[in-house]
């Protein structure tokens with residue numbers, strides 16, 4: 001079993017990485033492999049709503065990490081998305097990446113457990129956390145919970161490491177995701193059949 005952890009910060013080894021590493025440590029403790037995937041610092045375009053991905057399963061824009069991320073997520077059993085908080089929201093790059101990873105492409109991720117982790121200096125963590133959870137809940141991905149909403153506080157990795165409660169929340173998240181992944185594997189229950197999707201842009 002393996003979990004993909006996306007580091008959406010421009011800082012490869014910053015506060016978000018520090019939080020994700022704490023989650024990954026406890027996943028590994030339970031025998032789950034982990035990969036922390038850094039989205040880098042180069043521009044990531046927003047979705048251009050061309051809809052081509054509906055037939056290919058991939059994005060037509062190939063010069064950034066989006067398609068790589070899609071392939072990794074298809075091969076993963078679980079997902080953790082980490083983002084720094086920018087103006088009480090996930091940062092722009094991670095939103096651009098996730099819009100394109102999820103739009104018309106989420107069927108292969110269905111019922112894979114997922115969770116968001118956010119890092120802030122002082123405020124806006126809950127709003128950013130809620131925004132990230134929207135990707136999972138529209139894609140039928142069970143959201144793994146911890147002992148608080150998943151945030152750490154700090155402006156540097158050193159400060160983040162002083163957030164004892166935040167780090168405990170991360171470790172508990174790792175424990176809970178490992179438990180859920182193992183429970184799903186042990187139960188081996190087929191996925192529920194899906195109804196044909198109903199689209200209503202307006203109530204008529």
Ligand SMILES: Cc1cc2nc3c(=O)[nH]c(=O)nc-3n(C[C@H](O)[C@H](O)[C@H](O)COP(=O)(O)O)c2cc1C
Nearest residue numbers: 009014015016084085086087088120121122123155
């Ligand atoms: C453009 C920008 C906006 C930010 N907005 C917020 C904010 O709204 N609330 C907050 O507490 N911290 C804010 N911060 C600070 C970062 O969220 C915080 O330092 C975070 O832990 C950095 O994580 P990283 O090291 O993984 O990038 C902002 C930082 C930047 C660069």
